[in-house]
Amino acid sequence: MRVLGIESSCDETGIALYDTEKGLLSHRLFSQIEMHAEYGGVVPELASRDHIRKALPLMQQVLDDAGLTQNDIDAVAYTAGPGLVGALLVGAAIGRSLAWALSIPALPINHMEGHLLSPLLEDSPPDFPFVSLLVSGGHTLLVDVRAVGNYHLLGESIDDAVGEAFDKTAKMLGLGYPGGPALAKLAEQGVSGSYDFPRPMVNRPGLDFSFSGLKTAALNAWHNSDQSVQSKANIALAFETAAVETLVIKCRRALKQTGYRRLVVAGGVSANQSLRQALNALPGKQVFYPAMRFCSDNGAMIAFAGAMRQQAMKPDMPAIFTVRARWPLDELTPPSA
Structure with a gap:
């Protein structure tokens, strides 16, 4: 099963493709640090606009790197919170729209669960x-x-x-x-x-x-x-x-x-x-x-968390979606069929 991961919770746009049999196939990350440095911190509106500009080109690059197309994706995982609401909505809208178009599951992922599980991507988890x-x-x-x-x-x-x-x-x-x-x-x-x-x-x-x-x-x-x-x-x-x-x-x-x-x-x-x-x-x-490249926000951890959950879940295809600026980790439940 191949899961596309989309991370857009703050100031980094991360896209990755994870295969449950082959592992991480490809990933790309764009950091907005240079843009926000002028202001001494993250400007939420600028962050949201930049995610809009970068997400789809990065997605295409990830697919090209893996030698695959959108039709080879089995599920889409996206960060649904916690984070900046505007930034989260960009990833959620793209993730849900792509999943609906391809008739595949869409998986809202808790950002902190992504970080928590990221060391499991390593060779000795x-x-x-x-x-x-x-x-x-x-x-x-x-x-x-x-x-x-x-x-x-x-x-x-x-x-x-x-x-x-x-x-x-x-x-x-x-x-x-x-x-x-x-x-x-x-x-x-x-x-x-x-x-x-x-x-x-x-x-x-x-x-x-x-x-x-x-x-x-x-x-x-x-x-x-x-x-x-x-x-x-x-x-x-x-x-x-x-x-x-x-x-x-x-x-x-x-x-x-x-x-x-x-x-x-x-x-x-x-x-x-x-x-x-x-x-x-x-x-x-x-x-x-986690590997140093996956310590900061990235799409690989979201794709991996999505894969872990999708393996034990029924497809989720509601015609609505939401994001949460605050989403306590202990509110999550184990995936179940």
Whole structure:
């Protein structure tokens, strides 16, 4: 079965084709970073318009790369949420229209489920069950994953997501957009121990996160510094160290609570090398990540999630569709025939 995946939840247009027997056949991604950098962040209306321009040409390129045509597609999966409503509607409208025209199933996919399942695209995927740490610009979640669609939320951020905190701190330091990777790169030049920022909520029970206070600590340190290049690097390192240690502490706690040995880390922040090094050092645990090219938003994870669900579902062909700006992961249910 071949599933076409369409990702358009924010500022990246991703299209991919996944075959349940042969694996990922082809994928294409267009990032809008250059366009949004001028404004210091994503402009929703511009994002939506650019998805309209890019989606169909990318789809044709994906089919050409695989040596296939639209008639070779067995199902279409598209991101239905969470995300920017206008951007989501572009992918949903294209996905549903194509499915109706070809009389094939259309599958609305939760964006975070796509990230959660993306490490299963690798040659050595994790077995169920496992704990998943989902870290991105919009979400920080710890999830007990027992099977596809069988998710139990363990903890989440009560304010800023960790990726959002990275981006806002980077913007405060004048690092531009997107800020997270720039901050991580600058942190390599920092002197360890120059600042000691708090590890939020690690001294209280539970698995929830909070990063707004850490962001404020970095802001105060910047205002009270000499604002030199070295001070900027020192603050970046202190922020990254505190954020990483906070995530590691909560992951260790989640693994102990569930009794699992496997940890899956996905989402844009999973590309952070300091985070990977710290998590890989967890004793007696197996840690899995998506390939670096699939850490950020992409169509491959949507196509794969669609394939996993379609294999156990009846065709879905209603003449209506909807998208959701907010769609909690724990509202999903396992696919069933």
